[in-house]
Amino acid sequence: MDTLDAYKEHLREIGKLESALSLLHWDQRTNLPRKGNAARSEVIGKLTKMVFGLSVSDKLGEYLDNLQGRDDLSEVERASVRVVGKAYRRHKAIPPAFYEEYAVAASRSETAWEEAKEKSDFGLFKPHLARMVEYARKFAEYYGYVDSPYDALIEEFEPGMTSAELKTIIEPLRDELVPFIKRLMEEGKRPEDGFMQGTFPEEMQRELSLKALAAMNYDFDAGRLDTTVHPFTTTIGPSDVRITTRFLPENILSGLASSMHEGGHALYDQGIPDELRWSGLDEGASFGIHESQSRMWENLVGRSRPFWKFFAPIAGEVVPQLSGVSAEDLYRAVNIVKPSLVRVEADEVTYNLHIMLRFELEEGLITGKIDVSHLPDLWRDAMKRYLGVVPDDDAHGVLQDVHWSSGLFGYFPSYMLGNLYSAQFFAAAHKDIEDLDAKIAEGRLSELLAWLRENIHRYGKMYEPKELIERVTGQAPDSSYFVRYIVDKYTDVYDLH
């Protein structure tokens, strides 16, 4: 067999095992009976090990060496070799014994975090977190970096991003957002949302989500909607991209927003062409780019005035209590801003500040500027400065997120970048699509989706985030689109003058 064919076959083998793994994970969180968990972990462990074995195998290394020198490859093949080769080198950089040691420590740390959060006792988690920071720093050394060890970590989630660049993004963003939020809260007029109070049966909420997903052109023949505790999207195969959501009995908006958010992720993966399947390129360009799709559908579409012009009558049909409410009132009610303690409950205006805070702290931990023991105080300080609210306990402060407990440093910025990218993409879509707002107001969301397919989805992981953004928008990543979007929208919604 030709090396190229053997290489592709090798990737297909990995892809098939990963597909089985995705199903095992999805099922674990949706259907698995309680007592089946122990055996499931073993099965997942086994398949994970097999995938890892294949992804660091000497055979793959030889294929990559051979193919990197060849000039007869297509653009897709070259991208595959680049992306797979990079992952290969990163995997190979980590000594297996070190990784196993880390995995054991991470599992213990997660358990300790759970207990610490339960008891709101940072002391229980502190030694584990210190250990996770140490591991992360060693990972960074193994991976290698130019300026900051943090760069070696963020590379996993946002290829090409650095902490230096993040700082240049964050500073002006913070300088705009912090005073703007203050003004909103002090001078703005909070929209009325009394008509959204009530209790909403799960079946009703489910129907509302299904209507929104159908309007988004989510393909139910290549996916499904289930419920779970923490919503997520799973790509089991190229035509099997499943959404989960959760419905809060007393909050009709939360489940809808969650479904549209996950729907945005799912549209991305449903839009990756069959040509890229099992090539190492059949996923989003980065965590940040993926988040840009979910946030675009959740916020820039799902919380927009045109969308509610279209969706208000539908919502009124499904939810009787909303049937008399105007589109404008609904639009305003879904856009209430409230600085709060918990990231996952934050609105689109305050959300990025939660991320900035985390970035500052984790970057400090990894570079050694911050000691673990100072985290709770630093957290409270930053919350006060950024959002004007301070947690009473660490459960609602430094202990709220799971990420650090398993050593995930460098992940948080993706959430913020997703917000920024989404605004820049949406602005580009507005340029390219005539009367996009009017189309959305008529429920013709397919034109936006076609644009995303054409400009973003179809490339999968072929381009790094920056290159993709330049190709799509003709510009380098630029946070001013997001600032403009937020300031314009909320000046209006909150009647600022």
Next chain:
Amino acid sequence: MDTLDAYKEHLREIGKLESALSLLHWDQRTNLPRKGNAARSEVIGKLTKMVFGLSVSDKLGEYLDNLQGRDDLSEVERASVRVVGKAYRRHKAIPPAFYEEYAVAASRSETAWEEAKEKSDFGLFKPHLARMVEYARKFAEYYGYVDSPYDALIEEFEPGMTSAELKTIIEPLRDELVPFIKRLMEEGKRPEDGFMQGTFPEEMQRELSLKALAAMNYDFDAGRLDTTVHPFTTTIGPSDVRITTRFLPENILSGLASSMHEGGHALYDQGIPDELRWSGLDEGASFGIHESQSRMWENLVGRSRPFWKFFAPIAGEVVPQLSGVSAEDLYRAVNIVKPSLVRVEADEVTYNLHIMLRFELEEGLITGKIDVSHLPDLWRDAMKRYLGVVPDDDAHGVLQDVHWSSGLFGYFPSYMLGNLYSAQFFAAAHKDIEDLDAKIAEGRLSELLAWLRENIHRYGKMYEPKELIERVTGQAPDSSYFVRYIVDKYTDVYDLH
């Protein structure tokens, strides 16, 4: 590593992959979106190939060779080596190229059968069936046999059974059942069941099934109930045994019976101890023994007078239309006998005759006494002789079952054996458990389950069917228990004198 440890590790590896495969199959039939099917087939193909590779690997052969000579093994380990060794030899007997050729032909044959059944045109299926018979005969030659090639095939489903023995079972059974059914139809008084006519919403039917399964002590923490087109039970892991059922809107009994049938299969697998997990012994002793469990719960319990004494009030609560009906009337109504054309719709009295007919025909095909072209006529003849009904078309005759289309010969007898074994086991349970009927009438089904666990379930595949039956009942397999059960029960239900 010691050979024994290496052997066990090898089996655990197979077990884990098989667990993933079971989930992939279950999901395919319950949750998979339509467009995900193509990739799913590839993933299943890949894992199946991996499992097959491991189960015929030279390494496994060496382990087995080494262990077969060792006298320091426990009883479980010896049984494992025997069972795994036998499967290994059968797998190794088939040349891979032959198997692949067969697999392609079988897939084509299944498609042809589907079309032939759809059009009720046996001619479309005939050449494929002839080919499947040829393949089955070659399989038999590869496996080897003493008396009849058919024996080599049935061995797969019912270890130790032969066609000669089947004939000695079938003849007296047929001689009892055929005239008894004639008498029932001519002289018996068909029970009244008008009160069961109506339309029953799926949610109501589901609740009824859940109540029955709860009464059976099916462990919902180690399983779940879903709906599908063709009901089945899947064992994904030792504590993850899932049931599917289907609810017919106009037949309240059908879904309940199907749930109790699958529940019986599931109780067996839930009862296999952790000690046997991934040892090659963590499944039922045979297809026939497995079917004895499903049929016991479906019929000997679920269609018994004591069960309905207990279950009538529950059914009346869940199904308002049944609330005024007496336990005795319900008991009689669920035991209506009607000779019919289609096996899967047959009652417990006529069911075995459908199997006898199939055994005669397939045994004739495999031994060469019957030519494929005569099948439709032979089918009609036998239906007339056994059940007094004759199909108008082949779709309701020789084309009704899927089994032969993929070359599954030797499978059908398991259904009959399950019925026979169930009666023999149930008689033994009655001997061992004081006042079993009274306990069932009080809904105390746990004592029967405990007896099954103790005598059957906990051994998994450690004993071949005959040995197991002798251990449990103190007797060789004996069909007279079943005959007595049927004759006694239906003489009463149909008021024969």
